[in-house]
Amino acid sequence: MDIIEGVIGFIALLMVFRIFLTRSRARKLLYLCCLSFCISALIALYVKSPMGGIVAIIYFISSTLTSNAIAYTIEQVKDIE
């Protein structure tokens, strides 16, 4: 159990630094999506009860909604700018 949390945490830290350092806007969105998947897995592994599963499911759905909204806006704004 410990080694799984270590691997997912390493991927999450890598994604955080890549979000902060990269310049492209679309890649930043892609790394944010990957980071929210990692946090969803860490929540489900951290809480040892069925309530943790419910929180992880709701967070997964709402973070996907956020990423889709930002992707749609990037496509719309590219025409205006």
Added chain:
Amino acid sequence: MEYIEYLLYLGYVLLIIGTIGAIVGPKSNDRFIRLLNTEVATFGVCFIFLAYDEALALMTLIAVNAILCLILVRAIILNAEYEEETDTKIK
């Protein structure tokens, strides 16, 4: 460092960064950018509520922040349209 101290200092750092950034941040003449800088201070207040175990206050602040965001964005757009009307009328 203990967990509560870690959370409390994180909240103070975010509150100070957000307040200074809303006043003298880069390109803060634009109203929309200043609104986005102010959100950072809100998250700092959320962390301080979390450190002092104020669960109900934290829930209320998070829920009201979405409504406050709607009102401020609406006000900024109306103000921009009003200034455009006034500029064309003066010229």
Added chain:
Amino acid sequence: MEILLIVSGVCCILGGLGVILHTNPINKIIMLGLLNVGLIGMIVSSYYLDIAIISSICEPISTIILLLGYMKYLTTLKKKKKYGRDLPILSK
């Protein structure tokens, strides 16, 4: 220390600095999402699970309002800059 606590702390500090330092509003909104990830991680890490549910439901609402508002604000600014010189000449 727990691994969720470390990831959430790094998310919060880098997100707070990133919101202030970027100048394009869409980059700022992406960094605000990063800051919100850190907040939800911290709330779960201190076992307030009901507040985590409320917070993760209210996050996309706020983001969608900010994005739609930014699109309308940008359209207003571009229209002002595009027709600002031409309209008074036409009205003469």
